[in-house]
Amino acid sequence: MLTTRPRGTNDILPGEIDKWHYLEKILRKVAEVYGYQEIRTPIFEHTELFQRGVGESTDIVEKEMYTFLDRGERSLTLRPEGTASTVRAFLEHKLYAGSLPAKFYYIGPMFRYDRPQAGRYRQFHQFGVEAFGSPDPGLDAEVIAMAMDIYEQLGLRNLNVELNSVGCPNCRQAYREALQEHLSDKLSELCPTCRGRYSKNPLRIFDCKSSQCRQLVADAPTIDQMLCEECAEHFSLVQEYLQELQVPYSLNPNLVRGLDYYTQTAFEIVAQGIGAQSSIGGGGRYDHLVEECGGPALPGIGYAMGLERILLTLEEQKVSLPIPTKARVFLAALGKEAQKTGGLLAQKLRNAGWVVERDYLGRSLKAQLKAADRLQALYTIIIGEEERQKGVVILRKMQESKQEICALQDVVPSLVKKFNEQI
């Protein structure tokens, strides 16, 4: 073999594509009924969009981007997430001139240069939604409810919504300072990474796995105690609405989303049993991103879910997706002349909706029936030289191992009727 697929990428083979189609169908359906419209943006963008949009100090920008120069020396980057591109398109086409809030959804591949592991790939797929133009906490709650609605419709259970508010720039700054003050005399006890985080982004210390660091922040003030009046009010309303919508959630004041643009509501949906990468979706509010990208001061909120992780969770929970088996007919013809007759029959049946397979290798009848069996054909039409001369075919019902002789002109109408009945 010349080479293999690039590290961290996957081929989705015919055997699993039905699951993807089903998943995508549900996603689109739910998105539409919640009033979101699909948007398709390029797979790559100018690098600065992500640098500025996602944030210079994030892991994504610091070490995970697929960035390259094109032949015109432009720096381009394979999109690592969908929000920045959606905001860019929203502004570029001045869609804010239309009715607000403007609501979009997207499905497609994203790219991050990470070390692959269970549930994490360098090319992965996300479904996401973005709503621009409303600061209403009711929208926050609805967006979370919508995500849960999707998981529920897919048949997933035992998911946990983790909820937090990361505040606005004002209260976050106050919180940072409070946190730094809390840790100021224990700086030397922190692990080396957290010593770095202390000045750059002290909130990240909550994510540290070291028991030492955990202890040090255990009695630290949490963000929910430090929210400004406005943010606290917003956060409590979000929770009220969630309760109204009967969406269970748990507060996690340590939930710090890794993207810089989040404000106020941040949430993550976590599944168990799919490995260390257990977050199957997450999102939040980003009230300053649109403005920071050079647009009007419009608030925004959105989330993204990882399709590979959803599929993993479906597998883990042994959910069987309602994927209908295809109605197949196998056309077994023997000899050149019979093949011609069979070819015409096949076309007619296909036009009627049957999935028709036939033999292209000149195989024996036995081998053709074996093929029909393997394809799980409902019927096999057998045409040999004898049948052809008499103007008949053999119509064999595979599951029952029963067959009948059928006039050539009757076989299509008869199978069309059977096809319509089984649907």
Place this chain on the structure above:
RNA sequence: GUGGCUGUGGCGAAGUGGUUAACGCACCGGAUUGUGGCUCCGGCACUCGUGGGUUCAAGUCCCAUCAGUCACCCCA
């Protein structure tokens, strides 16, 4: 970027330095002269990831490298 484990036919998997590298599944063919799913028989490997080394002798030992996998970091 760091660490653990793994790398033998399409897939799974024996092989613990010494003649032609087990086996199972899958696949193809035959027993059945024109009829599938069961059974029986047969067929199916140029490099044992790659490159180097040790040895009379290496799939088996050593080194390197690549890949897979899981975990850290972070996230979907």
